[in-house]
Amino acid sequence: MKIAKLNPSINRIEFIGLAALIMALNALAIDVMLPALPMIGEAMQVEAENHRQFIVTFFLIGFGFSQLFFGPLCDAIGRRATFLIGVTIYIAAAIGGAMTTDLNAMLFMRVIQGLGAGASRVVALSMVRDCFGGRAMAEVMSLIMMVFMIMPVLAPTFGQLIILFGPWQFIYFAMALIAIFAAIWTILRLPETLAPENRRAFRPKIIIEGFAIVFSNRMALSYGLANMVALGALFGFLAPSQQIYGELYGLGPWFPAAFAAIATVMSIASFTNSRMVGRFGMRKLSHSALIGFISLSLLWSILAFLNALPLWAFMAIQAPVMFLFGLMGTNFNSLSMEPLGRVAGTAASVFGFMQTVGGALLGTFIGQAYNGSVLPIALGYVILGSISMCFVLVAEKGKLFKPQFDPIT
Numbered sequence: 001m002k003i004a005k006l007n008p009s010i011n012r013i014e015f016i017g018l019a020a021l022i023m024a025l026n027a028l029a030i031d032v033m034l035p036a037l038p039m040i041g042e043a044m045q046v047e048a049e050n051h052r053q054f055i056v057t058f059f060l061i062g063f064g065f066s067q068l069f070f071g072p073l074c075d076a077i078g079r080r081a082t083f084l085i086g087v088t089i090y091i092a093a094a095i096g097g098a099m100t101t102d103l104n105a106m107l108f109m110r111v112i113q114g115l116g117a118g119a120s121r122v123v124a125l126s127m128v129r130d131c132f133g134g135r136a137m138a139e140v141m142s143l144i145m146m147v148f149m150i151m152p153v154l155a156p157t158f159g160q161l162i163i164l165f166g167p168w169q170f171i172y173f174a175m176a177l178i179a180i181f182a183a184i185w186t187i188l189r190l191p192e193t194l195a196p197e198n199r200r201a202f203r204p205k206i207i208i209e210g211f212a213i214v215f216s217n218r219m220a221l222s223y224g225l226a227n228m229v230a231l232g233a234l235f236g237f238l239a240p241s242q243q244i245y246g247e248l249y250g251l252g253p254w255f256p257a258a259f260a261a262i263a264t265v266m267s268i269a270s271f272t273n274s275r276m277v278g279r280f281g282m283r284k285l286s287h288s289a290l291i292g293f294i295s296l297s298l299l300w301s302i303l304a305f306l307n308a309l310p311l312w313a314f315m316a317i318q319a320p321v322m323f324l325f326g327l328m329g330t331n332f333n334s335l336s337m338e339p340l341g342r343v344a345g346t347a348a349s350v351f352g353f354m355q356t357v358g359g360a361l362l363g364t365f366i367g368q369a370y371n372g373s374v375l376p377i378a379l380g381y382v383i384l385g386s387i388s389m390c391f392v393l394v395a396e397k398g399k400l401f402k403p404q405f406d407p408i409t
Contacts (some may be wrong), residue, residue, distance in 0.1 A: 007377060010189055015131075016140065017192045018190055020147035021182050022083060023124035025090060026063055026117040030056055031155035031263075035256055036168040043168070044103045050368055053239040057364050058107045060235070062114025063121075064356030070119040071126075071349020072210060076202035078194045079123045079130070079345075080186060086119020087183045098172035109374050113175075121356075122348045129337050130193035138282050138334040142274035145330050149290075156256035164253075178201040196264070198342060210346035220336045222395030224351040226388045227332035228358040230293075233384040234325060235363025237377050240370040248372060249311045259317065265319045267325025286331035287297050287400045289324040290389055296321050297381035304375040312372065321381065328388075335395075 010018075033040075033055060041052040065088070074082040093113035100106040124144070132140050162170045200206050215221055237244075246255040277285060298316045303309050311315075333351075340347035366380035396402055 024151040032159040057155040059114040060360035062111035065348040066115040066118030067352035074345030083123040089116030094176040098169040099279035125348040146270035223336040226391035227356040231359030232362025236366025266326040282331040289327035294385040301378040
């Protein structure tokens with residue numbers, strides 16, 4: 001299959017790889033930093049250990065808010081130009097972050113870096129929606145997520161290697177170099193997927209109309225909120241993950257290996273989804289996964305309450321929970337985008353804002369409750385998973401597992 005507009009030679013495999021790299025820039029900015037948080041905290045004299053988590057949180061806040069701008073811009077000037085604007089900001093902020101000497105300055109640069117990264121998510125989702133629909137969109141998105149999840153597998157190890165042989169500032173320079181590579185690949189190879197007839201003027205009235213289309217679609221909005229709440233659970237684990245693996249379970253420099261194992265499970269889930277979604281549909285897979293997610297999280301909470309979670313048991317229950325999350329997230333994204341093809345950029349921005357900022361705030365609340373036990377994290381999964389189920393029921397008018405007849409195209 002050729003994805004042809006500006007460059008008719010790009011094929012599906014390269015398109016998926018480039019879209020995954022574009023989307024992965026935001027994951028890189030989070031995951032590569034995790035091993036360095038203790039070193040940065042010590043260098044900047046951060047007294048409260050939980051405050052180191054703000055280096056992740058402030059990036060997510062900037063990342064979420066900027067999508068409200070980049071979405072309408074993406075629908076107006078196209079996908080390529082929007083990404084190049086965002087990645088330029090990302091690169092400049094990464095270099096600026098390496099120059100900071102106190103936490104407040106670093107957090108400011110993290111917000112700016114997040115602002116630039118917002119374009120990456122909007123552009124990646126919009127490109128996929130431009131080129132695919134229905135279950136085919138879910139299949140391609142699953143493959144993109146599978147490649148995307150390589151970043152959480154490799155990034156913490158990459159970050160650990162950097163701080164073993166150099167100062168933490170080199171992590172920021174590495175982020176800048178990878179973003180430069182993505183920009184060059186985009187300039188040379190990425191076709192413009194937004195059809196000229198689908199462009200929308202970048203004017204307040206048109207932007208508001210686009211937002212109104214998104215917020216008035218019950219199914220799309222409800223699935224977007226369901227994904228937001230589920231992501232809040234993930235962020236609630238992500239922020240204190242170095243403390244959990246590195247300190248609570250004593251893995252120290254082996255923390256990236258444990259983190260990579262969980263990320264690998266999520267990547268396998270994305271691949272599994274790409275093979276199964278054409279047969280079973282997005283609803284059956286995601287609804288089943290959500291029920292399993294809540295049930296296993298409840299078991300996790302009970303074991304944590306009983307203090308019966310040595311490392312092997314924690315990993316044994318965390319792995320299937322993350323596998324189920326991988327099935328949920330990809331399909332929730334596709335279900336929220338499916339009805340909104342004519343405003344794909346705006347839709348991606350609204351859902352990106354909701355899911356990132358809302359998820360980050362929910363995750364911060366959970367992460368700050370970390371007290372040397374994983375019980376607050378596990379309870380967060382149960383509570384937020386249950387709220388996510390409520391939004392799914394609203395989307396489906398109270399009936400799960402509805403048959404889905406969209407063709408594979």
